[in-house]
Amino acid sequence: MSETASDGRRKRSYNPEGTRRRLLDVAAEAFQSRGYQATGMHELMREAGVTGGALYHHFPTKKALGLAVIRDRVAAEVAETWIEPVRTAPDALDGIAGVFSRIAEGLRRRGAVSGCPLNNLVLELALADPAFRQAMEAVFDAWRAAIAARLRTDQEAGRLAVADADELAAFIVAAYSGAMAQAKARQEAAPLEACARQLMRCLEGLRTGA
Amino acid sequence: MSETASDGRRKRSYNPEGTRRRLLDVAAEAFQSRGYQATGMHELMREAGVTGGALYHHFPTKKALGLAVIRDRVAAEVAETWIEPVRTAPDALDGIAGVFSRIAEGLRRRGAVSGCPLNNLVLELALADPAFRQAMEAVFDAWRAAIAARLRTDQEAGRLAVADADELAAFIVAAYSGAMAQAKARQEAAPLEACARQLMRCLEGLRTGA
DSSP, X not given: OOOOOTTSOOOGGGOHHHHHHHHXXXXXXXXXXXXXXXXXXXXXXXXXXXXXXXXXXXXXXXXXXXXXXXXXXXXXXXIIIIIHHHHXXXXXXXXXXHHHHHHHXXXXXXXXXXXXXXXXXXXXXXXXXXXXXXXHHHHHHHHHHHXXXXXXXXXXXXXXXXXOHHHHHHHHHHHHHHHHHHXXXXXXSHHHHHHHXXXXXXXXXXXTTO | OOOOOTTXXXXXXXXXXXXXXXXXXXXXXXXXXXXXXXXXXXXXXXXXXXXXXXXXXXXXXXXXXXXXXXXXXXXXHHIIIIIHHHHHSSSHHHHHHHHHHHHHHXXXXXXXXXXXXXXXXXXXXXXXXXXXXXXXXXXXXXXXXXXXXXXXXXXXXXSBOOSOHHHHHHHHHHHHHHHHHHHHHHXXXXXXXXXXXXHHHHHHTTBTTO
């Protein structure tokens, strides 16, 4: 699919992969800020600067575009902000604390809280369509599984005593998601930071010898 | 405003309070299941069986209707499911555990998860309009304040050792909200129950003598 101009300039008509990426960028941004239902395909065409033919070539329906946003963009954002940092941290708890503080820092820098991309779409779309629901549940699954795996590694190394790593991972994801909703309602990072302190207080109690 | 027929039958044209209530019922349901943006005023008129004149008499704009749903319906639901049970429970922690288990029980009975009414609207509307954001933040404030007050009562009675009741209350609300989002994505009560177990494990550690 990928076909980029040799001189690096954007060649719209010969760069289907670039068109697809631009459509996903614009759609991901619009679905987060305005919502999926409130965003029209015509607006997206205009904002992405693509023709109807190009849009419908890549995404024959709005639903196909919604699913691609979930599978390509929302999943990638969860992987980048949560899964990779927790997987590669020297310690599960430090990794989790680090994710919260980096995200809070990002909110303060931007001065606005658009919220968790996955939770935003779940609350709007989980009831709208079973395909959306399944795609979003798959992102939650990957997120929880990565945290649970990291908790188990620490447990096996004798650093943590965890009764049920899957449940604890679901709880960590829940605390984060709910804290982001409060941060969004206040348009401030403070609720996220408060919840992070309380969560880490719980989790520190699981360190062996704590 | 209230004017009900003496024989108890609905007298549409002479029952402005009943009309207002019916509009709020229909709007609250539609905003939760389809979303605020995706719901049209004409649909609401039809579903509530009221004329345009009656609708615009009570709610001159869709925004006025949205604010009334938040202030009258969403606030009342948080008060009924969370604030009152926690306030009147013999013990804060038992009160909180009871709320989670009653809500999980309700989800299992209905076999569907529409999610937390406040969080659903926050994620859709917090960025849409400052008046919506403030109205929703006021509901979060009342919710957190009620839990914090209950935690303080238990602390003063020597039953709990809480470092920061306001932060802990925000964390409890966050854990609940995030757990409901996962329950909505899975359309099952299980994630709510898993998170409740993990939360109560944290909170039980705060009992004095625990």
